Amino acid sequence: MEMNKRMFINGKIFTSNKEKKYANAMIIHNGIVEWIGNQEEIHDFQGAVIDLKNRRVLPGIIDAHMHPLLLANFSKQIACTPPVVYSIVDMIRELLTMDNADWIEGWGYDEGKLEEGRAPNRQDLDQVSIIKPIVVTRTCGHIISVNSKALSIAGINKDTPDPDGGKIDRDTNGEPTGVLRESARLLVLNKMPQLSMEENASRLTALTKSLYAHGITSITDLMASHKPMDYIDIYTLAREKGLTHNVVLYYMWHDLKINPILNEKNTDRKNPIHIGGVKLFADGSVSGRTAWVNPSFLGEEDNHGISTTSENELLEAAEYAKQNGVQLVIHAMGEQAIDLIVNTFYGKEPWIHDGPSIRIEHAAMPTLQAIERSAEMGIAFVPQPIFLYAEIESYLANLGSDRTKTTYPVKTMLNAGIPVAFSSDAPATAWADPVNPFVGIKSAVTRVAYDGTNTGDAEKIDVETAIELYTRGAQYITRIPNVGQLIEGYRADFIVLNKDIFEVSPEEIDQISVEATFMKGELVYLKEGVSSKQ
Template sequence: MDKALLGGNVLTMNEGAPRVEAVGFEKGKIVAAGATAEVSKMVGSDTQVVHLAGRTVIPGFVDPHNHFSFTTFQPVSVDCSVPPHVSINGVLDAIGAAAKSAPPGQWIWGWGFNARAMEGHRRITRKQLDEVAPDNPVTIEDSSVHAAYANTAALRLAGIDRNTPDPDHGQILRDDNGEPDGTLWEEALNSVYNLSLRAHLEQYGDYAVDLVRQNCQRYMAAGITSVGDALVLPEAAEMYRQADTLGKLPFRMHQMLGGDGFFSAPSRVASGDTGDGNVSDRLRGGTMKIFMDPVFPSPALIQEHPHGDHEHIGARYYTQEEADIIVLAAHRRGLQVAIHCLGTWSIEQALNAFEAALKAHPASEPRFRIEHYSLPTLEQIRRTASMGVVSVMQPAFVYTGAVRGQERAEELGGGALVFPFKTMLAEGVIVAASSDFPCAPLEPLTGIYAVVTRKTRLGEGPIVPDEAVTPLEALKMYTLNAAYAMNREHEVGSIETGKRADLAVLSHDPTSVDPDFIREISVEQTYVDGELLHNR
């Protein structure tokens, strides 16, 4: 035995032995999990022994939906987050400071701005960015990842001007004179984002893989040992390949492949014109991501009127026929299909497309996924369970947006439910938890706090307290269920002999502390394949 963790409180997520005292591993695999006295018998002269002193050990958190490639360049980009920024002027000052130290023509990339959090939902305009950065292309990614704010130089490089038509699934917002005002929604931001990503890869060269490694360290500090990047562009895929080749990818990265632009249709992936993303043991793929509805101007929703009629409102990326075609093509190819759905209408279309694909091409376990699943109805939940579709949700959205979610559900009527975790589990849906970082906080313990207490970061709540789950249920969503969503439950997600020794050591037991304290629990150690890669 290479290493033994003794004298602890080990929450295994294994129903056969849910709570033990010790765990031992060898050559990256778990070889023992049981009482301290039993595991101690396997300790040899070369075994490294860690005395836990009552600390809690859990399987390493699995994050099946986040935007790792988006956040890789954050250390060399401008933090425009709201909060801590409270005004547009503060954001502009930060962009201006970056521009003063950058040579002319160098891209400046900002992240985290949230117009919806500003008074009057004020957006940053092209002209404002021009004033503080006249000699550099600038793009600021919205915290939703579904909008960007660009200056004239960036728009010019992207070929966007007053004569550029809106794309099919996006919008170039314009001023009173018909000129682009700098805000790009959905598919309209593809070219600006691609250009800024390529510019950063060229600027930082080999250092980009070091930034990947640094980002991995941030995830491991949160106890995360497996990651699913929810949309990997070709440029990001190459960055990951280089990191993997150079040994800078310490944990497993699951690539979800999409189109050549962030919001483009993944037609080439579905048809087999590209690879499936499976590169090595560390760098994996096999999943196609598709957007069914946008954030801006509105997700695809079903409005129920008082007299009983239903109305489809908001926008969608695909008609039902278009969705059916692309899902079936990917399904025939053997790819897992993950569909981004924010509204009730988009959920309905996704379930229809999955059903049609299975009818045309039966498969025993396609493991279809719906990402976000924000406002489902009870009927949709039961249909999801009956079809074995995995729901990949974000508990931290309760922390950041439960009040708005409740308001929207009330506006819609028709039984739309607000982050209904308890109902979904009760109905038999496999609910996997993820962060969607940077759209919500990265730390799983924040999400667990939110889904257990149903409280927001402003202290509001509990919001729909009947949908609260237990801490143990929340832990399972972030470990075993999340691994299941990535087809990895045979490797990780629980502490059992034969599985990989991916573990996190916590300062306290989330299942026994005051729920309001869960967010304060610290991740003291993180092991990947038995190697200690984070030590607080």
């Protein structure tokens, strides 16, 4: 059905278009921006006119790296984060309230924020229950803490060897402590009961309003799988139930090796839900001391983290990605992990020509050579500025102050010519509202953590650039067609803010809220208390 033309006037529109960054009016026809510019140029317009009331308008936010299904499922678990949990004692108290579940689950702890300064172990969690299995996921998503019952169900004991790419923490007697790192998590996670397709889709659909309330109009899932059920089927069912975002899925390579499901249909970018890439992990996390780093972690000369892939596996996955015209997407935080990727592909031809063939997710500590070579090859970096903001205690403890200030060197990346997109990695960060893009923008602009710690003045960027990395920059890297800018011929996905992000002090950016979100020119979210007469 053809929509009538409508004109939006009296807006302070930031377009993210390099050629014409600002406008005050736009005409939208059939969900597409037909014209944008100065309203004084418009004469004899026939159609509805909407007054933006001199408010700031931005293109819809594109979160280039997140985990919506995990975010949706975590909403049903115990949040082990401030402002409720500040200690393992608090955590035990909160977990005790989940006594009606077969498996007791929690998420989001960061030992840097806990009074005890350590991860919960099986003895701690046994105080909650020795009958029911308990799994608490660390903020990074790479480490879990479990109780004795969960260890027993998974068959983990003193004699269980560490799996490839993983580690079972042990006490001085060699007994498992209940802390499982990287692939060792799967020994327990694979034993957990699975939600049904219907339950997963319903939880995803319930996220829709929250995402729109944050101005997010395009989402990604960086941990897609085809088992025990296919993510593309889950998201398709969620769409039937009311999920209306643009969605790009990135499938885990270890699953695709077993069942190579990519085809022309499910990788077609014209589909609102499609597969955009093949995902691997090259290491773990900085905050969990499992990133593959050089030099070692502070206070542990023999701990350089965990390497979780190889040159051969990278080349094999890249060949499959190339055959299917999708990206190779690799999680890498430490210097050695990033170097492995960059050096493996240095000098090799890209296979995608309207965006990056290779994405490095997080890219916390790239060496100067890795930055130079990535820029030369068009490799993209996808950092999360909220990490330094929210997890500063762990970064200082694991890297020290000087090294922390050089992590996520966004300004250096951009100056070198590397394609960059911002994202949240939600829910994999120690923040009560992990998906909020305005927290990320504030962090990137100020380089100051939530507690006031300076995280590196030299890598500050301006507000305009930060918004572009959440819009135009994220579009280039995710390759979602015709979004990320308010420009003729592009989709009219945009948001209206309660305060002008260019006029508030940088320290107040995280206080900005979204008053209205539009998809294809249609109002899909209106903040409570705001007049519907837009």
